[in-house]
Amino acid sequence: xxxxxxxxxxxxxxxxxxxxxxxxxxxxxxxxxxxxxxxxxxxxxxxxxxxxxxxxxxxxxxxxxxxxxxxxxxxxxxxxxxxxxxxxxxxxxxxxxxxxxxxxxxxxxxxxxxxxxxxxxxxxxxxxxxxxxxxxxxxxxxxxxxxxxxxxxxxxxxxxxxxxxxxxxxxxxxxxxxxxxxxxxxxxxxxxxxxxxxxxxxxxxxxxxxxxxxxxxxxxxxxxxxxxxxxxxxxxxxxxxxxxxxxxxxxxxxxxxxxxxxxxxxxxxxxxxxxxxxxxxxxxxxxxxxxxxxxxxxxxxxxxxxxxxxxxxxxxxxxxxxxxxxxxxxxxxxxxxxxxxxxxxxxxxxxxxxxxxxxxxxxxxxxxxxxxxxx
Amino acid sequence: xxxxxxxxxxxxxxxxxxxxxxxxxxxxxxxxxxxxxxxxxxxxxxxxxxxxxxxxxxxxxxxxxxxxxxxxxxxxxxxxxxxxxxxxxxxxxxxxxxxxxxxxxxxxxxxxxxxxxxxxxxxxxxxxxxxxxxxxxxxxxxxxxxxxxxxxxxxxxxxxxxxxxxxxxxxxxxxxxxxxxxxxxxxxxxxxxxxxxxxxxxxxxxxxxxxxxxxxxxxxxxxxxxxxxx
Numbered sequence: 285x286x287x288x289x290x291x292x293x294x295x296x297x298x299x300x301x302x303x304x305x306x307x308x309x310x311x312x313x314x315x316x317x318x319x320x321x322x323x324x325x326x327x328x329x330x331x332x333x334x335x336x337x338x339x340x341x342x343x344x345x346x347x348x349x350x351x352x353x354x355x356x357x358x359x360x361x362x363x364x365x366x367x368x369x370x371x372x373x374x375x376x377x378x379x380x381x382x383x384x385x386x387x388x389x390x391x392x393x394x395x396x397x398x399x400x401x402x403x404x405x406x407x408x409x410x411x412x413x414x415x416x417x418x419x420x421x422x423x424x425x426x427x428x429x430x431x432x433x434x435x436x437x438x439x440x441x442x443x444x445x446x447x448x449x450x451x452x453x454x455x456x457x458x459x460x461x462x463x464x465x466x467x468x469x470x471x472x473x474x475x476x477x478x479x480x481x482x483x484x485x486x487x488x489x490x491x492x493x494x495x496x497x498x499x500x501x502x503x504x505x506x507x508x509x510x511x512x513x514x515x516x517x518x519x520x521x522x523x524x525x526x527x528x529x530x531x532x533x534x535x536x537x538x539x540x541x542x543x544x545x546x547x548x549x550x551x552x553x554x555x556x557x558x559x560x561x562x563x564x565x566x567x568x569x570x571x572x573x574x575x576x577x578x579x580x581x582x583x584x585x586x587x588x589x590x591x592x593x594x595x596x597x598x599x600x601x602x603x604x605x606x607x608x609x610x611x612x613x614x615x616x617x618x619x620x621x622x623x624x625x626x627x628x629x630x631x632x633x634x635x636x637x638x639x640x641x642x643x644x645x646x647x648x649x650x651x652x653x654x655x656x657x658x659x
Numbered sequence: 660x661x662x663x664x665x666x667x668x669x670x671x672x673x674x675x676x677x678x679x680x681x682x683x684x685x686x687x688x689x690x691x692x693x694x695x696x697x698x699x700x701x702x703x704x705x706x707x708x709x710x711x712x713x714x715x716x717x718x719x720x721x722x723x724x725x726x727x728x729x730x731x732x733x734x735x736x737x738x739x740x741x742x743x744x745x746x747x748x749x750x751x752x753x754x755x756x757x758x759x760x761x762x763x764x765x766x767x768x769x770x771x772x773x774x775x776x777x778x779x780x781x782x783x784x785x786x787x788x789x790x791x792x793x794x795x796x797x798x799x800x801x802x803x804x805x806x807x808x809x810x811x812x813x814x815x816x817x818x819x820x821x822x823x824x825x826x827x828x829x830x831x832x833x834x835x836x837x838x839x840x841x842x843x844x845x846x847x848x849x850x851x852x853x854x855x856x857x858x859x860x861x862x863x864x865x866x867x868x869x870x871x872x873x874x875x876x877x878x879x880x881x882x883x884x885x886x887x888x889x
Binding site for chain 2: 285287288291292294295296565567568570571572573574575576577578579580581652653654
């Protein structure tokens, strides 16, 4: 049957090409939108993902890591005293404007954490230029390679101003980018200095629990005993941030609707082309029925063609998606597809292809075997 | 000799909007092994309806059709398809070879439907092609063959399952006279080998090949004529 299905596909080259192109367009659009969605959600939770701690503690009203409130410095000591907390790492996030010699200005978020731990934004594997110790220099901050265009082409060693204060890019990272503004990481004092923030407040507290202690228990203890704060596991804080931004920005709906339209377009392009191909071959299917093929056999023959179209269309479609992914990653839109997502793309391809085949199947099933005698 | 196919007072009516059209009035006939039967009649006389009943592609409105001892009225669509596959070989006016498949693959098709093993199927296909002198066209697509060649491949496809009945619908209508002669000689040879061969036609020139002629007119069998061939 496989050979017959392949022969049917090969025989009607124009229609087969139309079906494969339909699948490619559909799966490429779905892949492209999914990739952009992954990139955006990664950017939304970048601050949390690029930190290292068991728990995050923020003010009780904060649900979005990109809009942290302020915590009194005394809360840090309170949190430190909760049973099960091993060590706390205050974080200061300060907004500002960066100004460069070439006239470029950009909105930035200066994010400071205690050296030498630098629990936020400065993972070793993300550093591509400079040394973390260099951040001790006056005005030293890190900047991301992919933000260089926003920062007027700034690279390692570029001197500029943040809120009118002298700064220098001492460390360069790759792929640590924020959702709203450019992230510049430094130590906590410089973040306060650049952002004109008081020494009496912090934006968040990261903490490690004592070895062998369940972080969930510590989280619950903090939420119970420290007034005005809320402790989160990193995963929960990531999810809360993404949910908040998706539900308040319309990004989810916008990308979701594009994906749905890509699905619908693919479904109908494939469906109508397969239907048209089946009509072209109606005499052949009638002959098959006439000589004794059951409806089940003919349905399997059409489904097998749909499956083969899926395989070919998916292989080519995914190739284009991957080329797109590689292309945009050079501009800083970095995302990866997990094996699960790739498998999901294939399942979607199968669904639209087999769903599209249903038009043809319905037509062929209704064909009477007696039609074979009607010239 | 006992008949392999029997039509017993079978009729066929079709609905067309609110009216009912009688395509075949209650009619009886039978096909016997080793005989070539011509079903003759003008267009619209009901001869194709009769062939469709014997070919198990439609159910009779009344009466009974019995194929190799099986009453078709008791079968569902799937079992009817199975009966067609196993008991009947079809040859059509327009050849009805599957366009995307080569001659060899077209002949192989019914064997695939019967789940015959590949080695056995290949052997049977080779034999069938030899029988119709078309071995040299094994890999040709139908569009690359003449009408006569296509019809011979269609005959090979019909006989490859070794059915006891061969039903042919105007098998020579699309052929030139030389090809028609060749095809009719092949069909007569199949009858001589023991098959029941029925040919629907309105071409009187085919009469010399027949052992029996059934005349159909105005939706009923008007006359049956036995020919004494020498």
